[in-house]
Amino acid sequence: MKVFIFLLWMLLTVQSFSIVPCWAEPNTRPFWTKQSSFVEGEDLFVVGMAPLAATVEEGRKQAFENAKVELKNLAQVTDVEAKGLVIDTQMTFEEPPNPLGLIRVYQLLRVPAKKLVEIQGRVQEQTRLQGQALDKSQRDLQLVQQAVVGRYQRLEEQNRQIQDTLDSVARLQESLREKAIRIEQAYAEVEQLLQHLSAKVNATQSSSSSSASPVMNNKSTKDKSIAEPLLRRIKYTENYLDAQEAQLKDLFKQAKARLAKEDELARALEKKCKYLVRGMTREEVSQIMSEPAEQYLDIPSKRTSAKYRYMNNRGATGIISIGFAFNELVDSLEGCPGKSFRP
Secondary structure, eight states: HHHHHHHHHHHHHHHHHHHGGGGOGGGSSSSSGOEEEEEEEEEEEEEEEEEESSSSHHHHHHHHHHHHHHHEEEEEETTTTTTTTEEEEEEEOOOOOOTTEEEEEEEEEEEHHHHHHHHOOOOOHHHHHHHHHHHHHHHHHHHHHHHHHHHHHHHHHHHHHHHHHHHHHHHHHHHHHHHOOOOOOOOHHHHHHHHHHHHHHHHHHHHGGGGGGHHHHHHHHHHHHHHHHHHHHHHHHHHHHHHHHHHHHHHHHHHHHHHHHHHHHHHHHHGGGGGOOTTBBBHHHHHOOSSSSSEEETTTEEEEEEEEEEEESSSSEEEEEEEEOSSEEEEEEOOOOOBBBBO
């Protein structure tokens, strides 16, 4: 008997759970609640649903937001209200609460179809223009990069020429030192030879024997034949060293003039950069400075920077960096003597 009562209780329990509640009956809902969107006349209707809301007010808010999401997906516009589209709430349907007290709410929104099409056209045109602007920016960036590479190569070539000139000067100086040592040695040999000849001439003059004169003359002629080639070699060495010294002076003057020109450009940049202030446009910077040697673009932050490289008369290099914010206005300055500022 107890077993029979237990089975009957279990059967009634299962049946109670299998009864469909009246609040879920779809036949009692308006026709528009069974659709996500539809067009009637010149209006577009969009349906939003809040499946399980604790209160009616909460359900209406949720249904309205869900309907706007559906409208954004249809129009492919991120913010339709910001584009000037007016959204009207046409109807609201609320089902009776379920056994748990939760409410299902539907809202029907209406928007002018013609206005929506106009907004879509403007958005597409803006997207097209933005794409063209991005393509132009990429092309300009490529041109700037090519100009930077060319400028960098020219600077490298100038630095290489200066270094070659300095190396040549160093080699010539070393050669001159070696040849100066050889000249000093040659002069010492000549001095010794002249002293030897002078001693022999004095000895010959003091001799009164007439028979000894031919012998003395023969020795003097022999010593003279030895000294003359040595003197000619010394004279040739002096002329050769003079020519090399003149070449060394020319190279030194060229390197000094090149560094002086670079130093003049450096002094001009250091003076001009002191007139730069925050908020200047790129055109105003170009009027004060000159075309930058290098330009960089940081795509995530939309910031750009212009870098001016220079070299002073000592061969030391420096960089003046000017930063531009996303709106193409100056917001930073670094490397300018006596003046700098950061974002």
